[in-house]
Each structure stands twice: as C-alpha cells, then as structure tokens.
Amino acid sequence: MTDDYVHFLGKEIETIVSLISSNRLKEAIVQIQAMAASTNDWKLKSEIETISTSYELMLDYDKKGYKDPNLSEQYAKIIARTYELMDWARNAKGSKQSATLYNRIQTKYKDNPGHTFEEIREGLESYTEDMATVSILYPDMDKQKKEISAIKERHEKYLNELFEQIWISTPWNKETESAIMEILHSVVVPVNDICVLVSAVTMAATRWFDIRKYLFLAHAYQHENIMINQRAIVGLALMSLFYHERIILYPQAQFILKEFKDNPNFIHNLYNIQMQILLTRETEKIDEKMQNEIIPNVMKNFNDTKLFTDEMLSEDNPKRNPSWESWTNDARIEKSFKELDDLQKSGADMYMGPFSMLKRYPFFTKISHWFYPFDIHYTGLDELEEKIGNNDSIIIKLILDSDMFCNSDKYSMCFNLLMTPLELQKEMLAQFNEQSEALSEQQQEMINEKLIHNTSAQQISRQYIHDLYRFYKLWIYKAEEYDVFDDEFALWENNDLGEILNDETILKSIADFLLDKEYFVDANLLFLQLSKMNNTNVEYYQKGGYALERLSRYEMAVDRYQEAETLEPNDPWILHRMAVCYMKSLHMQKALDYFKRVEAQNPDNLRITLETGRCLLELGRYEEALSYFFKVEYLSKKPLDARRAIGWCYFNLGKTEEAKKYYDMVLEEKKPSKQDWMNAAHIQLVLDNTQQAIIYYKNAVESSNDFEDFLNDYWEDMQILIAQGVNPEKLKFLPDELL
Numbered sequence: 001m002t003d004d005y006v007h008f009l010g011k012e013i014e015t016i017v018s019l020i021s022s023n024r025l026k027e028a029i030v031q032i033q034a035m036a037a038s039t040n041d042w043k044l045k046s047e048i049e050t051i052s053t054s055y056e057l058m059l060d061y062d063k064k065g066y067k068d069p070n071l072s073e074q075y076a077k078i079i080a081r082t083y084e085l086m087d088w089a090r091n092a093k094g095s096k097q098s099a100t101l102y103n104r105i106q107t108k109y110k111d112n113p114g115h116t117f118e119e120i121r122e123g124l125e126s127y128t129e130d131m132a133t134v135s136i137l138y139p140d141m142d143k144q145k146k147e148i149s150a151i152k153e154r155h156e157k158y159l160n161e162l163f164e165q166i167w168i169s170t171p172w173n174k175e176t177e178s179a180i181m182e183i184l185h186s187v188v189v190p191v192n193d194i195c196v197l198v199s200a201v202t203m204a205a206t207r208w209f210d211i212r213k214y215l216f217l218a219h220a221y222q223h224e225n226i227m228i229n230q231r232a233i234v235g236l237a238l239m240s241l242f243y244h245e246r247i248i249l250y251p252q253a254q255f256i257l258k259e260f261k262d263n264p265n266f267i268h269n270l271y272n273i274q275m276q277i278l279l280t281r282e283t284e285k286i287d288e289k290m291q292n293e294i295i296p297n298v299m300k301n302f303n304d305t306k307l308f309t310d311e312m313l314s315e316d317n318p319k320r321n322p323s324w325e326s327w328t329n330d331a332r333i334e335k336s337f338k339e340l341d342d343l344q345k346s347g348a349d350m351y352m353g354p355f356s357m358l359k360r361y362p363f364f365t366k367i368s369h370w371f372y373p374f375d376i377h378y379t380g381l382d383e384l385e386e387k388i389g390n391n392d393s394i395i396i397k398l399i400l401d402s403d404m405f406c407n408s409d410k411y412s413m414c415f416n417l418l419m420t421p422l423e424l425q426k427e428m429l430a431q432f433n434e435q436s437e438a439l440s441e442q443q444q445e446m447i448n449e450k451l452i453h454n455t456s457a458q459q460i461s462r463q464y465i466h467d468l469y470r471f472y473k474l475w476i477y478k479a480e481e482y483d484v485f486d487d488e489f490a491l492w493e494n495n496d497l498g499e500i501l502n503d504e505t506i507l508k509s510i511a512d513f514l515l516d517k518e519y520f521v522d523a524n525l526l527f528l529q530l531s532k533m534n535n536t537n538v539e540y541y542q543k544g545g546y547a548l549e550r551l552s553r554y555e556m557a558v559d560r561y562q563e564a565e566t567l568e569p570n571d572p573w574i575l576h577r578m579a580v581c582y583m584k585s586l587h588m589q590k591a592l593d594y595f596k597r598v599e600a601q602n603p604d605n606l607r608i609t610l611e612t613g614r615c616l617l618e619l620g621r622y623e624e625a626l627s628y629f630f631k632v633e634y635l636s637k638k639p640l641d642a643r644r645a646i647g648w649c650y651f652n653l654g655k656t657e658e659a660k661k662y663y664d665m666v667l668e669e670k671k672p673s674k675q676d677w678m679n680a681a682h683i684q685l686v687l688d689n690t691q692q693a694i695i696y697y698k699n700a701v702e703s704s705n706d707f708e709d710f711l712n713d714y715w716e717d718m719q720i721l722i723a724q725g726v727n728p729e730k731l732k733f734l735p736d737e738l739l
Contacts (some may be wrong), residue, residue: 005242008482009090016086020079021245025055028082035089044088051081073251080211080249084171087208091170100480101367102207106168114161117179123158125188127151152379159193163368166200171210184220192373194228199371202235206484209243211250218256221266227373230461233269234468237277237491238484244494253496261500270497271506272458276465277489278513279348283469287353347462349469351409358412359474361419370471374410376400381414403459406466490522504533511543520547531563538567545577554585572601579611588618606632613645622649640669644676651683654724659683674703678713685734686724697738711735 006014012035019028029052036044055078061068068074094103115123130151138144162183169176183189183197198220205213217239220232239247247253260266363369363380372378400410472483492501492510501507511526527544534540545560561578568574579594592615599608613628626649632642647662663680666672672680681696697714704710714735722728 002241002487004487005482013086013090020082025079025082028086029055032082032086032089035086035093039089039092041092044085044092047088048085051078051085054078076249080246083209083246091208101477102168102480105164109165109168114165115158117162117165117176117183120158120162120165121179121183121186121189124155124162124183124190124193125186127155128188128190149379149382152377156379159196160366160368162193163196163200163371166197167204167207167367169204171208172212177212177216180216181219184216184223191225191227192375194223194225195231195373196368196371198228198231198235200368202231202238203367205235205239206242206482209239209246211253214239214247215252215256226457226460230269230457231464233266234273234461234464237270237273237497240491240494240497241484241487241489244496244498247496257496257499267500267503267506269457269461270491270500271509273461273465274491274501274510275513276347276458276462278510279346280465280469280485281519282517283349283352286348286350290353347458349466351405352466352469352473355409355412355470356474358416359408359470361412361415363411363415364474365476367475367477369411370408370467370475372407372411374400374407376414378411381418384414384418403463406463406470408467408470488522492526504530507533515543515547518550520550523547524551536567538564541567542574549577549581552584554581557581558585570601572598576608583611583615588615591615592619606636610641610645617645617649620652622653625649640666644679647683648679651679651686651724652720656683656686656724660687672699674700674710674713677703678717682717682721685721685726694734694737697734701738
C-alpha cells in the first residue's frame with residue numbers, strides 16, 4: 001500500500017502494515033487481535049487465532065531444524081492471510097464506529113438483503129427483451145411511453161443495486177464469484193451495465209483487498225468489448241496502486257502477471273493508462289491557466305479590439321483589420337493556446353474546470369451514476385431525448401456522441417440544458433438546428449469523422465480516467481474516499497505491474513514526460529534506473545543531472561554530469577551545467593575551471609563570459625573579473641548585469657568613485673532590485689554621504705520582504721564596509737536611523 005493510503009486508513013492500520021512490511025508478523029497479529037477485541041465478530045476472532053497458531057507451528061517446525069520445501073509459499077500465504085484479517089478487523093471496527101455512506105449502505109442491505117446476484121442478472125437481461133417488445137404489446141403511443149419509462153426505471157434500480165451490493169461486498173466466496181462472472185459473460189446484459197459492474201468491482205477492491213475481485217478484473221480485461229476491457233485494466237492499475245505488495249503473494253496473480261507481461265496489447269494499454277493518469281497531474285494547472293491567464297487575456301483583447309468594422313462588411317473584397325495583428329501576435333496568448341492545444345492532443349483533461357459546477361444535479365448524489373457510460377436513453381433524459389429527436393439536431397447529437405467529453409460531462413451538459421428556461425431551450429435548440437441545416441452533407445461527414453466513433457482503447461480509457469477524476473474530486477462524499485489522484489501513481493515502481501513496464505523505451509517516454517512537466521524527483525529516479533539499464537547512453541546521465549540541478553541538489557547533479565562527461569568529454573552543454581552547479585554549491589575554483597573550458601569553445605558567448613567573471617569576482621580576483629565584465633558591457637545589448645558587477649568590483653578594489661558611477665547607471669533602470677539599492681547605499685556610506693546612503697537603504701527596505709530580511713543582508717556585508725573604512729559603531733546603530 002502507498003504511505004498516503006495507509007495513513008488515510010488510520011494509525012492502527014499504519015502500525016500493522018509497517019510491522020508486516022518489516023517482517024514482524026507476530027507483533028502484527030497481536031495488533032490485529034487488539035483491533036478485533038472491540039467488535040462482536042466472533043468468527044473474525046477465531047480466524048485470527050487460527051492464523052496465529054499456524055504461524056507459531058511454522059516457527060516451531062523451523063526451530064527444530066525440519067526442512068520444509070514449501071516454506072516460502074507457506075510464509076507468503078500467512079502474510080496474505082494476515083493482511084486479509086487486518087482488512088476484516090478494520091471493516092468490522094469501522095462499521096461499528098462510523099456513519100459514512102458506505103456503512104449506511106452496508107446497514108441497509110444487512111437489514112434488507114435485497115435481490116440476489118442471480119435475480120439482478122435476470123432483471124438486467126430482461127431490459128433488452130422488454131424494450132424490444134413494448135411496441136408490439138402497447139400499440140397506443142401514450143401507453144408505450146409510460147411502459148418504456150417503467151422499464152427504464154426498473155432496469156436502473158437493478159443496476160444501482162448491483163453497484164451498491166458489489167461496492168460493500170466482503171471478499172467473495174466461490175458462489176458469489178460465479179454469480180458475478182455470469183453477469184460479465186451474459187450476452188443479453190447491456191454492455192453499459194457490464195461497464196458499471198466493472199467499476200463497482202474496482203471501487204470495492206480499492207476499499208477492501210480481495211484476490212477474487214482482482215482475478216475478476218483480469219478476466220474482464222479479456223472481454224472483447226473495448227469499453228469493458230479498458231475499465232478493467234484501469235481497475236487493475238488502481239489495485240496495483242493500493243496493493244502491489246499483496247498481489248504478488250498469490251500464485252494465481254503471479255500466473256496472470258506473467259501472461260500480461262507476454263501480451264503486447266496489455267503492455268501498450270497499460271502504458272497509455274500510466275501516461276493518462278500522469279496527465280491528470282496537469283489538470284489543476286490547466287484550470288488555473290484557463291481562469292487566470294487565457295480567458296482574461298482573450299477577453300481583454302476582444303474588448304479592446306473591434307474585429308469587424310463597417311467598412312470591412314461593405315467591401316466586396318474585405319481587407320484584414322490591422323488591429324487583428326496586435327491580437328494574434330500577442331506572444332503570451334499564442335504560447336498559452338499552443339500549450340493547451342498540445343495538452344488536448346496528448347489527452348489532457350481540458351474540461352474539469354468548466355464542468356465542475358455542473359456536478360450538483362441530483363443525478364450525481366448516487367455513487368453508481370458517476371460510472372454510467374453516457375446514454376441519452378437514461379430515464380432522467382426522456383424530455384431532452386424527445387426534443388433532440390423532434391428537432392433532428394445533428395450538432396447536439398455530435399456533441400453528445402463525441403469523444404471530446406467524458407461520460408460525466410455529457411450528463412452534465414444534458415441536465416444543464418434541461419434546467420434552462422423553456423424559452424431559452426427553444427432558442428438554443430433552434431440555433432443548433434440552424435447550424436445543422438447549414439452544414440453540407442460533406443461537412444457533416446467530416447465532423448462525424450472527427451468527433452464520433454474514435455473508439456480506440458486510448459480514447460475509451462482517457463474518458464474513463466476523466467470520469468474517475470471527477471468522482472474523486474467532486475462527489476459530495478469525496479472526503480470518505482481516498483483520492484487516488486493525490487497519489488504519485490507511479491506504476492513503474494510497483495512490484496506487480498512495474499515489471500511489465502520495465503522496458504527501456506517505455507521508461508524513457510515516461511521519464512521525458514516527467515522532466516518536461518517539471519516533476520523532477522520522479523524524473524531523476526527514472527533516469528537513474530535507465531542509466532543502470534543502459535550505462536552507455538549519455539542522455540540519461542545528462543537529464544538525470546538536469547533534474548537534480550533543478551532540485552538544487554548540486555553536488556549530486558555534478559556526480560551525474562561527471563558520468564556524462566566520461567562518455568562525451570568535451571560536450572559544451574555538460575561542461576556548462578557542471579560549472580553552474582559548482583558555482584551554486586560555492587566551489588568557485590572548480591566552477592571557474594569549467595567555465596574557462598566552455599569559454600574556450602564559445603569565446604563569443606557573452607553569458608559564459610559574464611559567469612566566468614562572476615566566479616573571478618567571488619574568488620576576489622577583481623582585476624581579472626573586470627576584463628570579462630567590460631567585454632560584456634561593450635558587446636551586450638543589455639549591459640545591466642555587467643555594470644552591476646563592474647561597480648561591485650570597483651567597490652571592492654577601493655575605487656569608490658568609479659563604483660558610484662556605475663551604480664548610478666544601475667539605479668537609472670526602471671526597477672532597481674533590493675541588492676542594487678543596498679550596494680549603492682554601501683558606496684554612499686563609504687563616500688561619507690550618510691543622508692544619501694539612508695535614502696538608498698530605505699529603498700532597500702521597501703524592496704525587502706520585511707525589515708528582518710533587510711537586516712540579514714545588511715549584517716552580511718558589515719565586514720566589507722569595515723574593510724572600506726566605515727566606523728563599526730556607526731554600522732551598529734545605522735539601522736535604527738531607518739525606522
């Protein structure tokens with residue numbers, strides 16, 4: 001289990017899991033006994049005694065020197081059973097103490113067992129036949145509508161009950177497993193219903209580990225329907241997140257994992273799911289970017305720009321409006337749109353923000369509804385279905401059938417349309433119809449090809465993952481569930497599916513994505529793993545070093561860059577990065593050595609010249625440093641940094657008047673920094689211009705986070721000022737003159 005998930009389950013579980021993972025099984029069993037003591041579940045207590053006895057016998061058998069060829073298998077079984085009893089005790093104790101929705105539903109079915117799974121299957125199977133015969137049995141249209149509505153309601157009650165009963169189910173026995181498998185393999189139960197079933201099993205398995213549920217999901221992955229098998233593999237990925245250390249304890253799971261490892265389709269599907277889940281890390285960033293950057297900038301430009309002039313509209317051959325150029329050439333907007341377009345093409349979730357407010361309809365209070373594949377025939381959409389059918393709106397049909405939106409968002413759109421005032425509904429539908437009629441047959445086919453029936457595994461799993469994301473982030477009872485999207489979700493690190501993703505090409509693709517999106521911790525670990533898989537690929541060392549550098553782990557970054565340098569000794573990029581890392585870790589002489597090597601290859605690179613000068617400055621070699629800074633000042637179009645450095649070199653050389661000249665130029669810039677004001681004040685103080693120094697110091701204070709921040713920098717420079725002849729006592733009381 002992940003650390004965060006274990007912590008979510010509570011301190012007792014955290015302790016037990018820690019004990020089991022540390023091979024302190026006897027202590028773990030004692031802790032489970034303590035958990036069970038507060039319950040009235042005598043069967044649980046008996047099972048704990050049984051496993052305790054079995055473990056004691058195994059230990060005694062081993063102490064006496066007996067050789068057991070099946071010792072490893074026996075120990076794995078005991079560990080697996082200990083975990084199972086921990087889950088059992090947690091659930092028994094939780095149902096007694098908690099009033100969560102989960103426990104309320106448990107109580108409901110305990111008091112009223114409801115239908116058996118066989119009865120539910122028969123109820124679901126009857127739906128197709130009932131709908132097919134209703135027009136024959138009821139020729140009258142009004143009676144038909146009434147009967148169809150009754151059939152739908154009855155069907156949805158069975159489906160919701162199926163979800164709830166599976167969600168709260170304890171580990172299955174063979175009979176339950178067989179009954180659920182019959183639903184999965186029924187050729188009459190609608191595909192959408194089986195999708196809901198797979199989601200129910202997934203949600204149940206994330207709450208309570210059950211090897212039979214794992215085997216069910218593995219079996220469901222073999223289903224020929226793409227909607228079903230993609231939900232199943234996502235379910236397997238979620239179980240891996242929670243239980244990868246437990247799954248491998250079971251021989252049945254080991255056998256299945258071996259089959260998956262030899263299955264190219266499974267590997268490809270799993271890779272897609274891993275990447276899509278990683279993309280969900282970007283969802284909040286995308287929403288923030290849309291709300292705070294894209295939309296405000298676009299709206300501002302639309303407000304400031306009249307896109308269509310009367311003159312343009314009157315011309316036979318209209319000219320481009322010159323004001324367009326200022327809008328389309330706005331680099332920030334263009335860059336932002338490009339980023340968002342790239343993210344959308346890669347499968348990122350672009351619609352979480354806009355649709356988050358549309359998840360407050362009663363439909364979304366029931367947990368099963370979050371996992372419904374979209375179906376316009378859902379009972380609550382009868383009115384909209386009829387209006388769309390009557391108006392024959394191609395546009396709205398395309399939207400609802402498209403792969404652009406996940407199932408949850410399509411339901412949101414429909415309920416939002418239904419809640420719109422009647423007159424506005426008519427107007428909106430009329431607009432849709434006008435647009436539909438305006439489309440040529442060829443255009444309709446193009447839109448249809450672009451939006452509909454792109455039923456690739458990647459598209460189906462992407463939609464489903466977006467549905468899951470909305471459930472965990474927006475459901476009214478979300479606090480009662482562990483949010484899987486708060487987890488790092490690094491399947492490649494897991495003991496089960498990680499072995500399947502352990503391919504150099506796959507890991508490189510994941511690592512590159514993580515580096516590009518600035519998840520440097522994960523990227524570093526993956527590039528380290530890749531460098532062990534292929535120690536002759538310089539790119540792995542370079543990128544690993546870069547990730548470490550961005551994490552400010554400069555000495556570790558240098559180690560990685562040195563490995564890269566061994567493979568490509570004179571690569572200027574590697575040499576430059578090593579120089580920067582040495583400089584930031586205050587190894588100035590080493591930094592200078594590397595900067596000079598880079599400079600020898602790039603004598604016209606003013607950035608390298610400036611950085612080399614900075615190293616010399618830090619080493620106190622001011623005269624040498626000046627020659628570098630003068631070169632930058634003379635050749636650069638933006639000489640500000642060079643002038644700062646020149647001024648500071650002159651100051652340290654005791655050439656205070658020359659230092660003042662350069663800092664006067666620095667202060668003429670639009671917004672001098674805190675350090676600029678501080679250094680200029682130092683110069684004035686050495687020149688005995690105390691009043692001007694105080695003015696500059698006050699500006700430095702205003703540019704600081706607070707007065708304490710200013711004082712830290714001020715005291716750091718005290719010895720430099722004393723060396724320039726400033727009275728130490730004066731320096732001590734001068735800060736009080738600023739207050």
